[in-house]
Amino acid sequence: MISFLVLMSIVVCFSAILALALNFQWGLGGMVNFGLAGFYTLGAYACALLILKGGANTFFATLGAMAVVAIACALTALVTLRVTEEDYFAIVTLGVGEVLRLVSLNEDWLTKGALGLTGIPRPLSDVIPSDVYVYFLLGLSIALLLATLWVLNVLARSPFGRIVRALREDDVVAATLGKNVLWARVRIFAIGGAFIGLAGSLHAFYYQYIDPTQFSNIVIAYAFMAVIAGGRGAHAGAILGAAVVMVLLEGSRFLKDVIPWLDSDRLAAIRIIIIGVGLILLLVFRPQGFLREHRLQVDLATATMRRS
Amino acid sequence: MSTLLSTLGLHAGYGAGDILKGIDLALEEGRILTLIGPNGSGKSTLVKTLAGLLEARQGDVVFAGERVNGWSPPRRVKGGLAYVPQEYNVFRNLTVLENLRISHEFMGGGTGDLLPPDLAELFPDLPKRYGALAGNLSGGQRQMLALACALTVRPKVLMLDEISAGLSPLLSNAIFKTVKSINARGVTVLMVEQNAIEALGISDTCLVLAGGRVRFCAPAGEVLGRGDLHSLYLGDAREMA
Amino acid sequence: MLQTAFNGVVSGVIMTLPALAVTLLFGVLKFPNFAIGAMMTCAAYLVFALNAQLGWPLSVSTALIALAFGGVCILIDQVTFKPLRGRGAITLMVASLGLGFILENVARFGYGNTARSFAIELARPFRFLDIRMNREQMITLAISAAAMLAMWFLLTRTPVGRAMRAVADNPQLALVRGIEAERIIRWTWFITGMLLAVGGVLIGMDRALEPPMGSNYLVSVFGAAILGGLGSPLGAGIGALLIGVASELSTLVMPPNYRIGIPLAAIALVLVFRPQGLFGQPYIRK
Numbered sequence: 130m131i132s133f134l135v136l137m138s139i140v141v142c143f144s145a146i147l148a149l150a151l152n153f154q155w156g157l158g159g160m161v162n163f164g165l166a167g168f169y170t171l172g173a174y175a176c177a178l179l180i181l182k183g184g185a186n187t188f189f190a191t192l193g194a195m196a197v198v199a200i201a202c203a204l205t206a207l208v209t210l211r212v213t214e215e216d217y218f219a220i221v222t223l224g225v226g227e228v229l230r231l232v233s234l235n236e237d238w239l240t241k242g243a244l245g246l247t248g249i250p251r252p253l254s255d256v257i258p259s260d261v262y263v264y265f266l267l268g269l270s271i272a273l274l275l276a277t278l279w280v281l282n283v284l285a286r287s288p289f290g291r292i293v294r295a296l297r298e299d300d301v302v303a304a305t306l307g308k309n310v311l312w313a314r315v316r317i318f319a320i321g322g323a324f325i326g327l328a329g330s331l332h333a334f335y336y337q338y339i340d341p342t343q344f345s346n347i348v349i350a351y352a353f354m355a356v357i358a359g360g361r362g363a364h365a366g367a368i369l370g371a372a373v374v375m376v377l378l379e380g381s382r383f384l385k386d387v388i389p390w391l392d393s394d395r396l397a398a399i400r401i402i403i404i405g406v407g408l409i410l411l412l413v414f415r416p417q418g419f420l421r422e423h424r425l426q427v428d429l430a431t432a433t434m435r436r437s
Numbered sequence: 438m439s440t441l442l443s444t445l446g447l448h449a450g451y452g453a454g455d456i457l458k459g460i461d462l463a464l465e466e467g468r469i470l471t472l473i474g475p476n477g478s479g480k481s482t483l484v485k486t487l488a489g490l491l492e493a494r495q496g497d498v499v500f501a502g503e504r505v506n507g508w509s510p511p512r513r514v515k516g517g518l519a520y521v522p523q524e525y526n527v528f529r530n531l532t533v534l535e536n537l538r539i540s541h542e543f544m545g546g547g548t549g550d551l552l553p554p555d556l557a558e559l560f561p562d563l564p565k566r567y568g569a570l571a572g573n574l575s576g577g578q579r580q581m582l583a584l585a586c587a588l589t590v591r592p593k594v595l596m597l598d599e600i601s602a603g604l605s606p607l608l609s610n611a612i613f614k615t616v617k618s619i620n621a622r623g624v625t626v627l628m629v630e631q632n633a634i635e636a637l638g639i640s641d642t643c644l645v646l647a648g649g650r651v652r653f654c655a656p657a658g659e660v661l662g663r664g665d666l667h668s669l670y671l672g673d674a675r676e677m678a
Numbered sequence: 679m680l681q682t683a684f685n686g687v688v689s690g691v692i693m694t695l696p697a698l699a700v701t702l703l704f705g706v707l708k709f710p711n712f713a714i715g716a717m718m719t720c721a722a723y724l725v726f727a728l729n730a731q732l733g734w735p736l737s738v739s740t741a742l743i744a745l746a747f748g749g750v751c752i753l754i755d756q757v758t759f760k761p762l763r764g765r766g767a768i769t770l771m772v773a774s775l776g777l778g779f780i781l782e783n784v785a786r787f788g789y790g791n792t793a794r795s796f797a798i799e800l801a802r803p804f805r806f807l808d809i810r811m812n813r814e815q816m817i818t819l820a821i822s823a824a825a826m827l828a829m830w831f832l833l834t835r836t837p838v839g840r841a842m843r844a845v846a847d848n849p850q851l852a853l854v855r856g857i858e859a860e861r862i863i864r865w866t867w868f869i870t871g872m873l874l875a876v877g878g879v880l881i882g883m884d885r886a887l888e889p890p891m892g893s894n895y896l897v898s899v900f901g902a903a904i905l906g907g908l909g910s911p912l913g914a915g916i917g918a919l920l921i922g923v924a925s926e927l928s929t930l931v932m933p934p935n936y937r938i939g940i941p942l943a944a945i946a947l948v949l950v951f952r953p954q955g956l957f958g959q960p961y962i963r964k
Binding site (some may be wrong): 520 | 837840841843844846847848850851852854855856857858860890
């Protein structure tokens with residue numbers, strides 16, 4: 130039981146890092162990343178490949194993965210050169226995510242396709258004795274989570290963060306700042322991307338085996354739910370949200386024992402349905418909404434005007 | 438002379454505070470009432486509330502003898518309370534003809550002429566432009582179209598939010614003449630105007646709004662005669678408090 | 679090469695109905711709806727139930743389910759999007775994402791992951807001008823053309839269609855011109871539901887019927903709608919054809935699995951150089 134909790138906690142940690150990254154890109158930067166699963170995949174594979182094919186150690190592989198995802202995000206954000214509407218950007222991220230997913234699935238020569246990559250070593254696994262290793266990994270994960278929290282918080286409170294918040298709220302301000310706007314957006318998305326890479330690396334270390342199916346859309350749903358449940362860009366909230374969501378949903382794996390006639394495919398389907406329903410319920414019943422959204426000028430149904 | 442449209446103690450706003458702080462207004466049948474006041478006084482907000490686009494937080498809106506606070510904008514318009522917004526008052530990606538058709542269909546028109554004949558003759562230029570996209574019209578033509586759309590089914594009350602905004606003095610003049618003719622054909626009019634002098638020239642009653650309250654209400658001629666009209670437009674802060 | 683182009687036209691035509699659905703929904707509801715892929719999947723499975731399991735002819739099954747699915751979509755909207763009316767585009771997009779998960783996995787729950795096909799009689803393909811065409815492709819072309827024609831008629835010649843365009847143009851003005859927004863939204867969902875149902879069947883005829891079937895088309899369909907200009911029905915049709923043909927032609931030079939790069943590139947190019955797309959509304963939406 131203890132070891133199960135320890136393992137669960139490690140998963141919560143890197144899921145929380147993922148949620149924090151999403152929170153940073155979306156909450157602070159107003160750039161929602163619907164391609165999260167794809168970038169997460171990229172991070173995990175980059176880390177694994179750097180170790181397995183590049184011979185790097187886990188530390189540098191992680192840094193490498195962070196850089197790779199950061200660059201990918203930066204390039205994606207360049208699209209906002211002309212178009213800043215959040216919905217168009219979301220579609221672009223969805224598309225990029227899809228392409229990344231397809232690469233992991235199809236580029237056999239690089240990623241071994243559906244077979245996945247095995248034998249991913251864990252950090253310092255040859256140094257730390259194996260019977261206490263899980264605790265080390267847990268400690269490392271928590272440390273990295275706290276580091277992520279600290280870095281993102283510092284950035285959010287910095288002058289850079291204030292500018293970004295202003296840009297997000299007010300298009301006119303954004304317009305007057307011109308080129309700086311694009312640069313700020315690219316940076317935000319890239320920084321968030323770096324932490325997605327970190328989460329992906331930890332994922333690779335934890336499971337020691339990665340294949341494309343691990344990064345299905347559930348990942349996005351988890352992260353979104355965590356961020357929405359946590360609410361209002363509050364970083365601590367995102368972490369708490371990640372923990373709650375993870376526990377609830379991973380815990381539902383036990384349903385299989387309780388309801389034996391459900392085969393694993395069906396069970397997986399039910400879990401995702403629950404996630405979907407949960408996501409919608411969260412959106413409906415969190416009256417503050419998520420951050421100060423740009424509301425539509427007219428509520429079509431009740432015909433009341435709201436200031437955007 | 439009955440009161441077609443009135444409000445009692447009307448409060449409304451967008452965010453935290455109220456913009457309208459207790460408005461009493463009465464519009465009599467057959468008249469033209471013009472609302473004037475400095476920027477931010479709540480003129481547009483008042484008209485939007487009357488049209489149903491903004492919810493009244495307190496007070497009553499009474500139209501043709503009924504309390505219409507809960508009525509949606511489509512319901513109000515079908516009941517005869519027409520509104521021409523200040524901006525974006527035509528469907529720019531639809532043609533002139535389609536604009537008129539939609540108004541006619543959905544304001545309760547059924548089959549028959551797009552505009553009542555006596556009103557149609559006030560817009561002789563429109564049929565020439567039926568095929569044009571409304572967004573391609575000039576400012577003056579667009580305002581005329583917006584006006585015509587509100588009249589496709591003869592309304593009881595027509596509310597105009599700065600119908601002359603952005604128009605040259607010549608066009609402004611023409612529009613006010615048209616509004617006067619519309620009124621002469623039996624439509625009661627409520628106008629919000631910055632162009633006070635011209636507007637008052639065709640009006641019966643004037644209501645001055647400042648700081649979300651009615652400052653005074655008097656026959657238009659009387660207000661025109663006062664010399665201190667300009668003090669309101671210079672934004673006399675003491676008056677507005 | 680001509681064969682590839684023809685295949686491209688067919689695959690583009692398959693996308694016209696969902697692209698049109700995307701554009702209509704975007705115009706009236708003001709957000710990109712990511713659930714349309716899964717909606718097509720579900721509708722296709724419903725048709726499968728009538729066609730392969732109950733043995734009814736495909737045409738009858740499709741027609742019935744299309745009508746029913748229009749109603750289903752109205753219900754879905756009442757439960758999912760109506761409570762979120764007026765909230766920002768992102769909230770609605772995330773909700774649509776969640777809805778997509780739900781619908782795709784309802785299909786998976788019901789029918790598992792194995793691929794299925796409709797019960798249609800085998801027919802020999804024929805040749806025309808050295809291009810091989812099969813019966814399914816011809817049916818697809820015919821049905822899509824008929825559907826587009828019907829849509830054109832609806833949007834330009836009927837009050838409901840005009841009202842949909844009006845609401846897409848300016849929702850607030852539509853209200854004060856007597857258009858009941860909710861009624862138009864219901865109509866939009868009904869029509870969209872029919873388009874998605876037929877679209878799903880066409881996809882199911884072209885490829886196998888499996889849970890991720892519709893979602894796989896999401897990026898391509900959105901690419902088509904954006905290329906054509908979100909909000910423009912004509913654009914949706916043309917955009918779909920262009921994306922379809924370009925995607926197929928790209929297989930001549932690129933590995934086929936990366937077809938999806940084409941719509942993505944199209945989206946990126948459009949957003950950078952001409953955000954309103956080819957036929958997008960020349961006047962900014964409010």
